[in-house]
Amino acid sequence: MATANDRAVLRAILNPDSPLGDLPRPDQDQEDAQEDEVEPFAPALLEQVRELELQGVSAAESGDVSVALERFGEAIRLLPERASGYNNRAQALRLCGDVAGALRDLDTAVRLSRGRGRAACQSFVQRGLIRRLQGRQEDARRDWEQAARLGSAFARRQLVLLNPYSALCNQMLGQMLGRLRNPSGTGSE
Template sequence: MEQPGNGAAVSAVSRHDENILNLIFNPDSGLALDDEPLLGNATTLPAIDSMTLTRLKMIEQEAVILAEHNDLVGSIDKLNECISLCPEYASAYNNRAQAFRLKGQVKEALEDLERALEYGVGNASVLKQAYTQRAIIRKSQGDAAGAESDFAQGARYGNEVAKAAVRNNPYAKMCNAMVMEAMTKLGA
């Protein structure tokens, strides 16, 4: 970024720093999130061959239909089939976690979300859902800090629910108000 009046000067302020400064000086604007979701790091798992992936997606679609018809046990059975076929298929863990959560089996849901996060490295679609689901569970368990962290990650990967949760975080607004007050006192 160029400084006004000095075309050669370059700012050492990163985009993240700019977002934080914007949040401080415009507290009602909410947290400025990156326009592009993160794509994960370079350590992705080996690709699943196209024939297996097609089969996994078909079985997974059957599981989703069963869940939509309130057959959570049948849905979990189908997702177990996916996982048996390909234990590294992160999406199946993510969907099974959702079914477990809906059945009230929180421990199992959290275990599956950990696997989804482990196997989903590099897959923003899986990561945004897994972080957001885990945030919802953590929030329901009273773990505000854990929920906030996971909502932030879900938002960074592009989940709209997580983005809304981050933007509407009352703790962030309170912190912004305190920073604004301190900045006002420093400027006075």
């Protein structure tokens, strides 16, 4: 069962108003297909798949990850060549503790999207998050570099956090701004 923190992370990833708002929602994937020059899907089938994905997202947000997995699985069965379904299922798998399954789905989403467009961007970000949690900093960095090239502000922020020189510069800048705000401080450092 998904914890409150897991649901908050899921909402942040799938909610465009969250701090991770540069990540796409499943209902934006039709634009991805046009951006990526992928052969168009049959409109009625695409609409059905998009509805299944939205149902899956709603189920996951309400804590019913098993229903979410069912909906994402149905969407993938209907359009197995569409990256968005794998990307969304990866989040549900991660919530269930199946990190290996989530990584497989994210790899599939990257492959299907050919590393381009919103679905790829979201997949790189999510895969980078998992890899960071696994302590695989260099793999996370590579994923976030790809996502940053695709326009992810979140990935750019993560790259800065991974850079120890940036952290040191931020610390020094903070100290300098503190002295500017409080010039009557002790000044002995």
